[in-house]
Amino acid sequence: MKKGILSRGGLILLLIVAVQVMLSCKSSNMAKGTAIGAGTGAAIGGVIGHQSGNTAVGAIIGAAVGGSAGALIGNHMDKQAEELRNDLKGATVERVGEGIKITFDSGLMFDFDSYSLTAGTQENLVNLAETLNKYEDTDILIEGHTDKSGTGAYNMTLSKQRGQAVTNFLVKNNVKTARITTTGYGEDQPASTVDEENRRVEVAIYANKKMKRAAEKGQL
Numbered sequence: 001m002k003k004g005i006l007s008r009g010g011l012i013l014l015l016i017v018a019v020q021v022m023l024s025c026k027s028s029n030m031a032k033g034t035a036i037g038a039g040t041g042a043a044i045g046g047v048i049g050h051q052s053g054n055t056a057v058g059a060i061i062g063a064a065v066g067g068s069a070g071a072l073i074g075n076h077m078d079k080q081a082e083e084l085r086n087d088l089k090g091a092t093v094e095r096v097g098e099g100i101k102i103t104f105d106s107g108l109m110f111d112f113d114s115y116s117l118t119a120g121t122q123e124n125l126v127n128l129a130e131t132l133n134k135y136e137d138t139d140i141l142i143e144g145h146t147d148k149s150g151t152g153a154y155n156m157t158l159s160k161q162r163g164q165a166v167t168n169f170l171v172k173n174n175v176k177t178a179r180i181t182t183t184g185y186g187e188d189q190p191a192s193t194v195d196e197e198n199r200r201v202e203v204a205i206y207a208n209k210k211m212k213r214a215a216e217k218g219q220l
Contacts, residue, residue, distance in 0.1 A: 055141075055185070056141060056203070056204040060100075060101060060206045061096070063099065069215035069220075070215070072218070073207045073211060073215050074098050076211070076215075077095060077099060077100055077205075080134075080138075081100045083134075084102065089120070090124070091103065099206035100204070100205040100206075101205075102128075102202065102205070103200055103202050103203075104124070104201045105197075106146075106201050109201060110165075115162045115165045117166070126173060128203075129169075132170065132175050132179075133174055133175060137208055138211065139181070139207075139208045140179050140181070141180075141183075142166050142170075142181070142203050143183055143184065143185060143204075144158070144162035144164075144184040144185070144201055145184070145185055145186070145187075145189055145190075145200050145201070146186055146187050146199060147187060147196065147199050148195055148198075152186060155186035156185075156186035156188075159184030159185055160182075163182045163184045164184075166201055166203075
């Protein structure tokens, strides 16, 4: 390799660090939205989603519009995230760029080797559905993840079943199917070196086309 030319891994690392710096600033989330341009957001989101192993974050950043519209979306998401933090028990709610990422510990959501929702999880998801229905101008990505117990093929199936179980419950609680994308990644996207912490369901919430149009017109 010639000197002065970044390797693919080095470029990815720089992009990820750049996003982390922008998102860790002490400025408001409105300013964060303004900082990320639409083209840059999509490019960095794609890199993070496919290369860093977190497609939920990648989906949020990839959907960013940036500019003043992104600032309005960021402010809108602040309000929704605060409600979710108050309503969801045992879940981690994070503001990422112009969206929200929720991480549920699937050890609390499901019994071992099961994709049936526990009673506590159903209560959480009722609250989540209420907030999602209040803010209907968003799209939703639901991802299932597992640890490394069992075969890769089995874990992939289980992760998809768990993601689908969450989706089915939200739909029964009036969240529109058209808003939701559901998938599973098995053991392929570990969140930690501690295997138990990889048993999780992640939910990414980001602006749909309607919200983006309203933000671009300054009507959000």
